[in-house]
Amino acid sequence: MAEQTTASFGATAREQLPWLYSLARRLAGNRAEDVVQDCLLRAYNAYDTLRDPQAAPAWFRQILVNCARDLHRRQSRQVDETPLDELSDYTLYRKIADEDPLPYSESVHLDFLHSLNDDHIWDVLDRLDPKYRVPLVLVHMEGISTKDVSRMLGIPQNTILSWLHRGRKLFETELWAYADENELLRLKEGTKS
Amino acid sequence: MIDCAEALRQLWDYLEKELAQDQRESMDEHLAFCRRCCGEVEFAEELRGVMRTAARPHLPPDAAARLINYVDNLEESGSLEESGS
Secondary structure (H helix, E strand, C coil): HHHHHHHHHHHHHHHHHHHHHHHHHHHHHHHHHHHHHHHHHHHHHHHHHHHHHHHHHHHHHHHHHHHHHHHHHHCCCCCCCCCHHHCCCCHHHHHHHHCCCCCCCCCHHHHHHHCCCCHHHHHHHHHCCCCCCCHHHHHHHHHCCHHHHHHHHHHHHHHHHHHHHHHHHHHHHHHHHHHHHHHHHHHHCCCCC | CCCHHHHHHHHHHHHCCCHHHCCCCCCCHCCCHHHHHHHHHHHHHHHHHHHHHCCCCCCCCHHHHHHHHHHHHHHHCCCCCHHHH
């Protein structure tokens, strides 16, 4: 790589680091740093192909998503898949209504959500298989359309939609399980909201 | 006219505005009379908001230092694989 280009890469890459790490943390959990390093190496080796510096964030994002996807493939294991039939009737809204975990609350659904902080959300996401976590993060947290996620991951849009559907169900069941395990549901017992 | 099961299946696509026009109209039609599904939609919208506004994880200082060092090494050596770092 030419010296001028190398210097430009360094400046550009350093600018991207905070948000690259942030996205990697959400896509790959505690392997975030490995994923960012892999992304930097691939970006360096392909930097000549980046023609428009304004496109750097989207270009780095695509590389990072590829790196996370490859990491997940290397780590891939047989996922214990709950049949969708068992999940299809589940909604967290109904679960909360049925269990009524905060009997003194007049807005039990909102109070349940407000008992969760950002760390809880990341912890629950970490519990999901990457196959479901990655589309959830990209679509529902990054705000990227399923069409664009399909293109980024090289996977048909219908498959992405299917993974999202199952991923949301799993996310909701894990949210309830996490709140129960960590006694978040008992915080407001005895207090009138 | 769609039923509750179909409405729940399409709920998040409805919120993300990913439904086709006719599907969206069918959903609106269902929500106009189904109180429970309205509750599901309102809750899903709140949950979506919680997910979307969850603070971005910060880059810890020690990880930042290692990653900047990694970029520096790339600049100096051309490639970490080549330099063996």
